[in-house]
Amino acid sequence: MHGTILSLPEGKGLRGSAERWRTRAWWSWAWRHGHQRLLGHEHSSWLATTIVLTVVACFCAIAEGPLWRQSTALAAVNLAFALVLVLTGLMLRREPGQSVPAVALMLTGIFRCVDFIDAWNGPWPAYAIVFGGVDRVFGAWALLRYPNPALSAVQRRFLVALAAWMIAGRALIVVTSTAPWMGGSASWWWPTLHADESLSDVLSYVVHGGEGIFGVTLIVLLAMRLVRARGVDRIVITPVIVAGIAAVIAASATAAVMTLSSIATTPNYAFLAESVADFAIPVAFLIAVVQRLLLIRNVTELTARACADGDIGALRSALRDTLHDPTLELLDPSDASRVAMNARSAGRLVSYLQMGADAPIAVVIADPVLARYRGLFDAAMRTSALALQNAQLQAKAAREELELVKVSRARIIEAELAERRRLERDLHDGVQQHLLSITARLSAAMTKTTDLEATAAFGDARDGLKAVLAELRNLAHGIHPAVLTHSGLAAALEEVADRLPLPVRISMPAGRLGAAVEATLYYVACEALANVVKHAAADGVLVTVQASRSWLEMEVADDGAGGVPAGVIGGRGLANIADRVGALDGEVTIDSPPGQGTRVMVRIPCG
C-alpha cells in the first residue's frame, strides 16, 4: 500500500506555508538590507547568500532531527540537496524574470528536508504523509516555469491539479487509517475519522495510481517544452528538462522499490539513491545559468567579428550565431520603418540600434523568445550598435583618405604638367631663340664674303646649327607639345596625325577641356596611335572624343588585325597611361578581338 510513484515515501511531513513565506520575506530583507548597508554589490550579495544558507541549514537540520541518528548519510544528502537548491535559486533569482522559478527551487530543497520531519514522531508523521508530495509540486513548478515569464494555462491547471491530488488524496488516506496500519507506532498522533482498512487500501491505490499518471503527464509536458523550444531557449532549458525527466524516472524507481516492501522495511538507501539522483536538477539549473552567462560572454566575440568585417551582412550573421536565432534580420533604418511595423504587429521583437540620442543606424527584428533574455539581447544590441558605428566611421575615414590620395595624385599630375610646360617654354624662348639668332648672324656673315671656302665653312656651321635646332624642337615637343597648350587637344592630335603614315580621322567636340585632362588624353592617344602603327597593320584610325554631363570618353579604334594581347599593347607605356588616367579617377580598357581591330577606350569623370 505504500507504493508511490511520484511522491516521497509516506511518513514525511512539512511545516505550513507560513514558514515558506517567512523564509522568503526574511531572505528579501537580508538581500535588500545587504544592498543598503554594505558597499559593493559583490560583497552584499555574498553576505546575503551566506545568511540565507545558514538559516536554511539550521532549519533543515532541525527538521530532520532524529534522522541524523537513524541515517546520517540520508540526512546529510537531504541537507546538501536543500542547500544546493537554495544556492541555485539564489543565483537564478538574479536573472530578470526568474524569481518565481528561483523561489520554487528553493522551496523544493527546503521541503525535501521537511519531508523527513516524521522522525520527530508525535503529530509529524501524519503531516509528513499529507504534505510529503509538496516538494514534488514545487519541483514540477520550477521545471515547467523556467525560464518562461509565465506558465501556460495547461501547465497551471496541471500544477493546481497535482497539488490538490497530492494533498487531498493523501489526507483522505490518513483520515481513513490508523498509525499502525501505516507501519507506525500507536504513540503517533493520528487524525483518524473513519478507520476502514480496506477503504484506506483502495484509496491508497487510487491516489498513488493517480500520482503515477501525473508523473507521466509531467514527463510529457516537459518533453513538449523541449520540442517546442527554439534558439537560446533550447540551449538554456535542455539540461534542465533532461534532468527533470531523469528525476521523475528516478522517483518512479524508488517508488517501485517501495511497492515491493512495506514502509517499515523500505530501506533508507532507496531514498538515499533517489536524493542523490535528484542532484541532477540543481546541477542542470547551474549549467543553465552558466550557459546564459556564456551566451552573454559570446557577445564580446560578436564585437570582434563585426568589427573585423564591418558590413551589415557580416554583423547580421554574427548576431544570428550569437543569439541562436536564424530568423534574425538586421536592416538599414532607411528601408526599415514599414518592415519594422509589420514585424511588430506579427509579434516579432523589434529593436533599434542607436548610439545615445543619435538617429538609429540599424533595426534588428528577432525571435520574440529573445525578449526573455533581455540581458543577453541588450548586450548584443549595444555591442552591435558600437561595432556598426565603428565600422561606419572606419569606412568614412577610409573614403576620406582615398579622396585625399586622389586629390594628391591629381595634384602631382598637375604639377608634372606645369613643369613640362615650363621646360618646353624655356627651351623655346631661351636656347632655341639663341641658336636661331646665331644662325641668322651666320647667314648675314655669309653675305659679306665671296670666298668660296669661307662660304662653305659658314654653310657647314649653319647646317649643323639647323640640325641641332631640329633636335631641340623634337625634344621640346616630346616634353610638351606647344600646340596642346595653345590650340588644344584636337589641334595637337591633328599634328600627331600629320606625322603618321596612315589616315587618322579625329572627331571631337569644339572647345577646350581642362589642361590635365587634355594632356592625359593626348598621351593616351599618342601611345595608342604609336601602337596602331607598330602592331595593327591598319588602313585607318578613328579617334573619337565624346563628352557627356558626367563622363569624358575617348576611343582610339583602328581597322587592323586585332587580337593583340593586352600585354603587348603599350607595355610600360600603357602602365604609365593607366597611372595618369587613374590619377584623374578614370579607367582605360582595351578591346582587341582577332580580325576586328583594336579599340583603346578611356573614361574620365568630369564635373
Added chain:
Amino acid sequence: MRVAIAEDSGLFRSSLALLLNSLGAEVTVAVPSGTELIAAIAASPPDVVILDIRMPPSFTDEGIRTAHALRGLHPDVGILVLSTYAESKYASLLLEVVNAGVGYLLKDNVTDAGALMESLSRVAAGGTVVDPAIVTRLLERKQKPAMRGILNDRELEVLRHMAEGRSNLGIARELFLSARTVETHVSSVFTKLGLTQSDTENNRVRAVLAFLRSGGPRR
C-alpha cells in the same frame, strides 16, 4: 625692300634685322609685339612685315591675329609669319584669315638667306608661301599609301610646289618646264585628286593644304 619686324625675342630680332640689312633690305621698324608694330607702321607702311607667331600677351597665335588686323589696315603690305612650329594647322589658319600676299615660314629656314629673300619678294608681290618643311611632312604622310598609285612623280612635284604657294610660272621655273606643261600637270593633279580648280593662288594653296591635311584620297 622695306621690312618691318615684330619679334618677341630681342636677340633673334636684332640678328634678323642684321641679316635683312646685309641682304640689302631696309628694316624700318623692329619691335617686340604686334600692337607696337601696327602703331609704328601706321604712318609709313613697309612692303612686307615679318611677324613672330608667338608674342605677348598670350604667347599663342598673336602673329596670326596681327596678320588679320594688318590685312584690314594695309591691304597691300605683304605678311610673313614666322614660327618654330612645323605644324600645318597654323599655316592653314593663316591662309584662312589672309587671302593673298601672305607666307608662313619656319624660323630655321628664315636664316637661309636665299629662301628668305625669295619668300619676302613673293609675299610682297601678292603671292603665297608655305614652308617646304611643312609641305614635305604632309606629303610624306599622304604619299604612302594613298597617293602613290594616283599621281606620277612629276605630278607629285607639281603638287608639292603648289602647296608651297608657287604660281604656275614659279613652278615652271623651278622644274625647268614650260608654263604650258605645268598647266597640264596642274589640271591633271586637280582632276585625279577630285579637286576643283581655284580662282586665286591663295585659294589654290588652301585647297591643296586642306586636301593634304584631311587624310588624302579615300580608297
